[in-house]
Amino acid sequence: MTDYREEQCNEIEALESIYPDELTVVSNHPYCFKITISSQNDDDDTENASCVLQFCLPAKYPDEAPVVEVEEYDNIEDSYITDLTDFIKEQAEENLGEVMVFTLVSAVQERLTDLVEAAERERVEEIERKEKEKHAAEQKKFEGTVVTIETFLAWKAKFTAEMEELKRKRGEIKKECSKLSGRELFMTDNTLDDSDVKFLEAEGGDPVEVDESLFQDLDDLGLDDELGEDFD
Structure with missing residues (x-):
């Protein structure tokens, strides 16, 4: 037992x-x-x-x-x-x-x-997997976009359309400008309105006061006719 x-x-x-x-x-x-x-x-x-x-x-x-x-x-x-x-x-x-x-x-x-x-x-494999993914992502930055016939033709069509549109806009601007006289072109450019005043301020350092009464009789000088002749 x-x-x-x-x-x-x-x-x-x-x-x-x-x-x-x-x-x-x-x-x-x-x-x-x-x-x-x-x-x-x-x-x-x-x-x-x-x-x-x-x-x-x-x-x-x-x-x-x-x-x-x-x-x-x-x-x-x-x-x-x-x-x-x-x-x-x-x-x-x-x-x-x-x-x-x-x-x-x-x-x-x-x-x-x-x-x-x-x-x-599993821990080591996970670390290695993440490292491979990181390396692949970094390499992809230097590969660029793979060009195929389809992507090239699509790019060419878009580029041609953009060039045609640019030419059309330039043609319209040129056509519009050809209709303006020299005086009109001059008057449409407002970049020179304050150029003399700014020049005097830059030279002396102090603001320049302009006596507007000196320019009240400009119509008597006949400048419009001469300017018109020069710009026509």
């Missing part, structure tokens, strides 16, 4: 020697204890994943599977805990009839290590 109690006691003693800092006994009747498990990664810059498993051994353990719960965890997604719990149950069913705590702890530790390594690979 199997002495389950003695077998369980021997396993607890072996586990305490293997995990002196990680194992904490919660109860002796029945045996309940906690073990802290951390992933094992070679990269010091990578943050490890860890969890605390609580084992409670039923009276007929190891012929009956232990009750295992994930009580605490760090650097593990919440959604992964359900998968991890199911994995532990599967491993326990496969090892019925044999003491299995060490086997379960080792399997979980390996699982956590794989999880961290997969997360690190």
Whole structure:
């Protein structure tokens, strides 16, 4: 007849020697204890994943599977805990009839290590993907627009239309100007209205007062006839 109690006691003693800092006994009747498990990664810059498993051994353990719960965890997604719990149950069913705590702890530790390594690979791949996208965007700036027959013909048609419109506007301006006399052209240019005053201000530095009465009799000088002759 199997002495389950003695077998369980021997396993607890072996586990305490293997995990002196990680194992904490919660109860002796029945045996309940906690073990802290951390992933094992070679990269010091990578943050490890860890969890605390609580084992409670039923009276007929190891012929009956232990009750295992994930009580605490760090650097593990919440959604992964359900998968991890199911994995532990599967491993326990496969090892019925044999003491299995060490086997379960080792399997979980390996699982956590794989999880961290997969997360690190995804992180590196994401960085590389962003770098490639950035490089491709920078290269595209120097490529310019690819010219095809269709795009060239469209550009040529637009350019020709713009040139025709420019010629038409120039022709209208030239035609309009040919109808004006020299006097009319002169009178339409108002840029010279204040030119003399501005010149005198620039020379002396002080505003120039103009006596408008000096110009009241200009009509008697017959300038209109002479200007008309010069500009016609």
